[in-house]
Amino acid sequence: MRAPLSVTRTGAVATFAYTPPMRVYGGVRSLLTLAESVHPFVLAAALRGFWRFSPHTRALVTTHPALEPSMLGANMAEVDLDPLPMRPYAPDGATTTRPVMASHLFADCDGCVTLVSVSAEELAESPLPPSLAVIASYCKMNTDPAAVYAALAPHFAGAIVHIGEKVVWGDDLLDVDATAYRLAGLEPHPLIAELRG
Numbered sequence: 314m315r316a317p318l319s320v321t322r323t324g325a326v327a328t329f330a331y332t333p334p335m336r337v338y339g340g341v342r343s344l345l346t347l348a349e350s351v352h353p354f355v356l357a358a359a360l361r362g363f364w365r366f367s368p369h370t371r372a373l374v375t376t377h378p379a380l381e382p383s384m385l386g387a388n389m390a391e392v393d394l395d396p397l398p399m400r401p402y403a404p405d406g407a408t409t410t411r412p413v414m415a416s417h418l419f420a421d422c423d424g425c426v427t428l429v430s431v432s433a434e435e436l437a438e439s440p441l442p443p444s445l446a447v448i449a450s451y452c453k454m455n456t457d458p459a460a461v462y463a464a465l466a467p468h469f470a471g472a473i474v475h476i477g478e479k480v481v482w483g484d485d486l487l488d489v490d491a492t493a494y495r496l497a498g499l500e501p502h503p504l505i506a507e508l509r510g
Contacts, residue, residue, distance in 0.1 A: 319488050321481065321488045321489055321492055322481070323479060323480070323492060325478060325479065325480070326354065326475065326478050326479065329480045330358065330362065331358050331359045331361065331473065332362055332482075333366050333424075334424060334470040334471035335470075336424035336470035336471075336484070337366075337367050337423065337471075338370075339370070340367065340423030340424055341371060342421065343367070343373065343422055343423060343425065343470070344392070344418055344419070344422040344426070345359060345363065345373070345374040345426050346375050346447055347374065347379075347429075348428065348429035348443070348446070348447045348450070350429060350431060351377055351428055351429065351430050352379070355428070355430060355473070355475040355480060356377070356428065357381075359428055359473055360372070360374065360384050360385065360386070360389065361386075363389070364386035364387070368386075370388070370423070372389045372390075373390055373392045374389065374390075374392065375392060376391055376392065392418070394416040394451060397418060398416075398417050399415060399416055400416075401413065401414055402414075402464035402465055402468075404460075411454070411460075412464070413452050413454070413460055414452065414454040415451050415452045419451075419468045422468070424468075424470030425468050425469045426472060427447040427471075427472045427473065427486070428473045429447050429474055429475070430475040430476075433477065433497035436476065436493065436497050437497070437499055439502075441502070442487070442490035442493075442494075442502045443493060444469075444472035444486045444490050445461065445486065445508075448461060448462070448465050449461045452465070458508075459504075459508065462486075462508050466486055470484060471483055471484040471485075471486070472486045472489040472490070474489055474490065474492075474493040476493050477496070477497070487509060490505055491505050
């Protein structure tokens with residue numbers, strides 16, 4: 314069966330209107346995972362998109378200083394992942410001796426999305442592509458980037474990267490990250506090509 318084509322969009326911050334990935338539509342529960350650096354305007358626009366396009370989906374968003382109660386619509390809630398039980402993740406779904414440990418909520422949601430705000434300078438200096446860095450920040454024990462991506466990427470329906478005056482978003486983490494590098498005038502992080510295999 315042919316894999317669906319991924320869609321990556323780019324727009325100006327001032328007019329950013331988020332459209333969630335198809336996996337979120339009709340789902341029971343989705344999770345928006347936030348990086349430490351998140352611009353409040355972009356966060357609010359992302360949450361409006363979740364509510365507008367999937368109002369019946371329970372939308373959870375990770376705890377963050379930029380998150381205001383007024384940003385949360387009906388059927389939305391803030392969630393702190395730190396005290397929640399963790400579970401092992403592996404590429405084949407089986408328990409391994411050195412698993413990637415992360416919140417059980419990633420697997421319990423129909424689709425997770427990452428959100429990060431980053432400058433061109435930060436992008437150039439970061440050891441990981443932006444969306445993968447967000448995911449890795451929620452992992453324990455085995456934090457090898459390739460292992461984290463292989464184990465957790467299947468649970469992520471998309472990503473949003475805010476860089477400068479632009480926002481890029483889509484349903485393929487690597488495509489979104491690669492586009493962010495191009496918008497910054499940088500060569501994509503070599504790990505992106507490596508993970509594509």
